[in-house]
Amino acid sequence: MARNREKRIKDKKRKQQFREKISSSYVYFPVNTVGKERMQLLLNLETTKIQKTNQATDVLSSLQLAAPATFQTITGDGNCFFAALSYTICGHQRFHDIIRHRICDYFVQNQNDLKGYLPPQYNGNANSYLVNTRMRENKTWATEVEIFNASHLLQTDIYTYTKSGVHWVWLKHSTITLSDNRGIYLYHKNQNHYDVVLTTSTQPVLQNFSSDLQTYLCDQLKKETQKMKNAEVKDKARQKNTTKEQYIENKKIKEKRKDKERKNRNERLRYRTDKVYKENKQKSGKLKYSTEKLYKENKQKSCRLRYRTDTVYKENAKKSGKLKYGTDKVYKENKKKSGKLRYSTDKVYKENKNKSDKIRYQTIFKYKQSKQVSSIMKYANNTVFRNKLKEMSKSKYRNTDFQMRLKAQYSKKYKNNTEFREKVKSVSKNKYQRYESLRNKLKASSIKRYSSDPLFRCKLKTILKTKYHNDIHVREKKDSK
Numbered sequence: 001m002a003r004n005r006e007k008r009i010k011d012k013k014r015k016q017q018f019r020e021k022i023s024s025s026y027v028y029f030p031v032n033t034v035g036k037e038r039m040q041l042l043l044n045l046e047t048t049k050i051q052k053t054n055q056a057t058d059v060l061s062s063l064q065l066a067a068p069a070t071f072q073t074i075t076g077d078g079n080c081f082f083a084a085l086s087y088t089i090c091g092h093q094r095f096h097d098i099i100r101h102r103i104c105d106y107f108v109q110n111q112n113d114l115k116g117y118l119p120p121q122y123n124g125n126a127n128s129y130l131v132n133t134r135m136r137e138n139k140t141w142a143t144e145v146e147i148f149n150a151s152h153l154l155q156t157d158i159y160t161y162t163k164s165g166v167h168w169v170w171l172k173h174s175t176i177t178l179s180d181n182r183g184i185y186l187y188h189k190n191q192n193h194y195d196v197v198l199t200t201s202t203q204p205v206l207q208n209f210s211s212d213l214q215t216y217l218c219d220q221l222k223k224e225t226q227k228m229k230n231a232e233v234k235d236k237a238r239q240k241n242t243t244k245e246q247y248i249e250n251k252k253i254k255e256k257r258k259d260k261e262r263k264n265r266n267e268r269l270r271y272r273t274d275k276v277y278k279e280n281k282q283k284s285g286k287l288k289y290s291t292e293k294l295y296k297e298n299k300q301k302s303c304r305l306r307y308r309t310d311t312v313y314k315e316n317a318k319k320s321g322k323l324k325y326g327t328d329k330v331y332k333e334n335k336k337k338s339g340k341l342r343y344s345t346d347k348v349y350k351e352n353k354n355k356s357d358k359i360r361y362q363t364i365f366k367y368k369q370s371k372q373v374s375s376i377m378k379y380a381n382n383t384v385f386r387n388k389l390k391e392m393s394k395s396k397y398r399n400t401d402f403q404m405r406l407k408a409q410y411s412k413k414y415k416n417n418t419e420f421r422e423k424v425k426s427v428s429k430n431k432y433q434r435y436e437s438l439r440n441k442l443k444a445s446s447i448k449r450y451s452s453d454p455l456f457r458c459k460l461k462t463i464l465k466t467k468y469h470n471d472i473h474v475r476e477k478k479d480s481k
Contacts, residue, residue: 029183030088068200069198085099159185160186
C-alpha cells in the first residue's frame with residue numbers, strides 16, 4: 001500500500017512539472033481561422049471551409065478565463081479527446097481516427113524530445129507505451145501524454161477545465177514551439193469525457209467595462225451563441241437526413257431480398273408439386289448448363305459448397321449418383337474417364353482414393369468379392385495388367401517380411417482349404433511335367449534335403465511305401481526296374 005502511494009505521489013509530481021494551474025490573469029483566447037488552417041496543414045487533413053471570426057468575436061473571446069458557459073457536446077465512445085480536436089480544427093468529429101494516428105506517429109518520431117512525459121516504467125520508449133496502452137486502436141481513452149503530444153504537434157497550448165479536489169480549475173498543457181497566444185479549450189466532464197468549450201462565463205469581467213460596452217458585448221455574445229446553436233441544429237438535421245436516406249435505401253434492399261426469397265420459395269413449392277413444370281425446368285437447366293460456361297461454373301461451385309455443408313443434400317446426391325451410375329451407361333463411362341484422369345493428375349485425390357478403397361476392401365465383404373472377381377478377369381484378359389502385376393509381385397516378394405507372411409498365409413490355406421490344395425497340386429504337376437529346368441531344380445533340392453533333413457527322409461519313405469502298396473502303376477514300374 002505504501003509503495004503504491006509513493007508511486008502515485010511521484011507520478012503526480014511528474015505531471016505537475018509539465019502542466020500548470022491557470023490564475024485569473026489568463027484570458028479565454030481560442031484559435032481563429034488562420035490557426036485552424038495551419039493545424040490542418042500540420043495534420044495533413046483535407047481543407048474544410050471554416051467560418052471566419054469577426055472583431056467582436058475576438059473581443060468576446062479575449063475576456064477573462066472563467067468557467068465554461070457553452071460547449072459543444074462530443075460523442076462519448078472513447079474517442080472524445082481526438083474527436084474534440086477534430087471539431088475544433090475542422091468543425092466536425094469525423095477525423096478523430098486520423099488525428100489519433102498522427103499524434104501517435106509524431107510521438108514515435110520525436111520520442112527523444114517527448115520521453116519526459118512518459119511514465120517511468122516505459123524507460124522513455126514510445127513504441128512500448130503505445131503497444132501496452134493500445135493507443136493506436138479505436139475507442140482507447142486518451143491520457144495526459146496524448147494531450148502534451150497533441151500540443152507539441154499542433155504548436156498550440158491545450159487548456160482543460162477539470163476538477164482538482166473540491167474546486168474546478170483550468171490546466172494548461174503548454175508546448176515548446178508556440179505559434180501564437182491562442183489555445184484549444186476543452187471541458188473535462190465527469191473526469192472521463194472531453195467536450196469543446198465555446199464560450200466562458202464573462203459576468204465578473206463585464207463589470208470593468210462601461211454600460212454601453214457591456215450591453216454591446218452581451219448582445220454579441222448572444223448572437224454568437226445563437227449562431228453556434230443554429231449550426232449545431234443544421235448539422236444534426238443533415239445527419240438525420242443522411243440517416244433517413246440510408247434507412248430508406250436499406251429498407252428497399254430488404255424488400256427486394258424478401259421478394260426474391262418469396263419468389264424462390266414459391267418456385268421450389270411448384271417444382272415439388274407440378275410435374276410438368278419440373279420437367280420443363282430440368283430441360284431448360286440442362287440446356288443452359290451445356291451451353292453457358294458461366295452458368296455451369298457457378299452451378300458447380302454452389303453444388304460443391306452445398307455438398308460440403310448440407311448433409312441431407314450430400315446423402316441424396318450420393319444415392320442419385322449410384323442409381324445413375326448403375327442405369328445410365330454413358331454417365332458411367334464419363335464418370336470412369338473423369339475419375340481416371342483425376343487419379344492420374346491429382347496427387348491428393350489419388351492418396352485419398354487409395355485410402356478409402358483400402359478401408360472399403362477391409363470392411364465391406366461384397367466390395368472385396370467384386371474387386372477380386374474384376375481383378376481375376378482383368379488378369380486373364382489384359383496382358384499389360386498381368387505383366388505389371390507379376391513385376392509388382394516379384395519386387396514385393398523380395399521383401400523378407402512380406403515373403404514370410406505370404407508363405408505362412410499360403411501354408412495355412414493349403415492345410416484348411418481342400419479345393420485350393422488340389423488346385424495347387426494340379427498346377428505343380430503340370431509345371432513339373434512342362435518345365436525341365438524346374439524339374440531338375442526340384443530334384444536337386446529334394447536330394448539335398450533328403451541327405452540333410454532326417455524328418456523329410458522319414459516322411460518321404462512313408463509316402464513312397466503307401467504309394468507302392470496303393471498304386472499298381474508305381475508297383476509295376478518298380479518291379480520292372
